[in-house]
Amino acid sequence: MAFNFDTHMDYEGQHFAEKLSHIIVVVFGVIGWVIGYINQQFSQTILVLGVGVLIAAIVTLPPWPMYRRKSLNWRKPRKEVTVDTTKTEQKEVVTTASKQKKKNK
Amino acid sequence: MHTFLTRGNALLTFTLSVLAGLTFFCFLSTALNAYSATANIDTVKVLVKNVPDYSAQKEKQDLGYLMFDLQADLNPLFNWNAKQLFIFLVAEYETTDNKLNQVVLWDKIIQRGENANLDMKNMNTNYYFWDDGNGLRGNPNVTLTLSWNVVPNAGTLSIIRGSGSHSFSFPNEYTNVRAQ
Numbered sequence: 001m002a003f004n005f006d007t008h009m010d011y012e013g014q015h016f017a018e019k020l021s022h023i024i025v026v027v028f029g030v031i032g033w034v035i036g037y038i039n040q041q042f043s044q045t046i047l048v049l050g051v052g053v054l055i056a057a058i059v060t061l062p063p064w065p066m067y068r069r070k071s072l073n074w075r076k077p078r079k080e081v082t083v084d085t086t087k088t089e090q091k092e093v094v095t096t097a098s099k100q101k102k103k104n105k
Numbered sequence: 106m107h108t109f110l111t112r113g114n115a116l117l118t119f120t121l122s123v124l125a126g127l128t129f130f131c132f133l134s135t136a137l138n139a140y141s142a143t144a145n146i147d148t149v150k151v152l153v154k155n156v157p158d159y160s161a162q163k164e165k166q167d168l169g170y171l172m173f174d175l176q177a178d179l180n181p182l183f184n185w186n187a188k189q190l191f192i193f194l195v196a197e198y199e200t201t202d203n204k205l206n207q208v209v210l211w212d213k214i215i216q217r218g219e220n221a222n223l224d225m226k227n228m229n230t231n232y233y234f235w236d237d238g239n240g241l242r243g244n245p246n247v248t249l250t251l252s253w254n255v256v257p258n259a260g261t262l263s264i265i266r267g268s269g270s271h272s273f274s275f276p277n278e279y280t281n282v283r284a285q
Contacts, residue, residue: 007108007109008107008108009106009107014106014107015106017106017112018106018112018115021112021115021116021119022119025116025119025120025123026123029123029124029126029127032127033127033130033131036131036185037131037134037185039185040184040185041185042128042131042185042186042258045127045131046124049120049123049124049127053116053117053120056116057113057116060112060116061109061112061113061116062109063109
């Protein structure tokens with residue numbers, strides 16, 4: 001990914017960001033429709049909608065602090081466990097490789 | 106929604122859905138529009154010739170020639186769901202061979218913002234007024250009407266015939282081709 005900074009939001013933050021972006025876009029869409037209808041120019045509707053999208057992008061795309069308040073408390077990894085998993089993984093790799101050889105014969 | 110790009114993707118796709126909805130409501134707001142108007146048409150000069158149409162066959166056929174005046178205010182037809190008008194002048198007449206003949210003589214595109222209040226004098230037709238036989242000479246009742254397509258941003262391409270028509274008759278003698 002081209003972005004080096006952390007873009008993580010917690011689960012509730014993700015839900016809130018999606019909801020908020022929908023509300024902003026729909027509200028600007030409705031306002032734009034009314035403006036376009038009054039001035040009889042559909043291009044104005046699209047412009048207002050575009051402004052709404054820009055605002056929604058600024059408000060909901062970056063991981064602002066308000067989306068990161070309820071982060072999950074993960075258990076810290078134990079050293080022994082990590083060593084064990086690497087060993088078992090290596091074993092599995094060996095066994096599957098031998099099975100493949102048998103199949104080929 | 107867990108990364109910057111998935112949020113951006115969700116936002117754009119949702120925006121497109123909203124835009125489609127707005128366009129549909131724009132169509133609904135003009136769906137019941139009748140797009141009717143009145144056109145005043147008059148003929149200045151009417152001739153009929155008997156010449157071969159080499160694009161069809163070598164036999165001689167009737168070729169009508171006319172100049173017309175047209176006056177119509179089409180500004181009320183434009184709204185936020187009308188991009189342009191395609192207006193065309195149609196001649197209708199009856200012959201012994203065909204109950205109904207329709208020939209498009211002239212057309213014009215009026216885009217939104219252009220002057221749609223037409224006041225035209227001594228206009229020539231854009232297209233030849235060919236009959237498929239000899240039905241024009243002395244024809245007592247040829248009717249000119251103006252019709253238009255309204256080209257929308259979204260919705261149906263409607264064809265509307267304007268109220269107001271002009272009927273005329275062709276002369277009983279052919280005009281010499283050279284004399285005009």
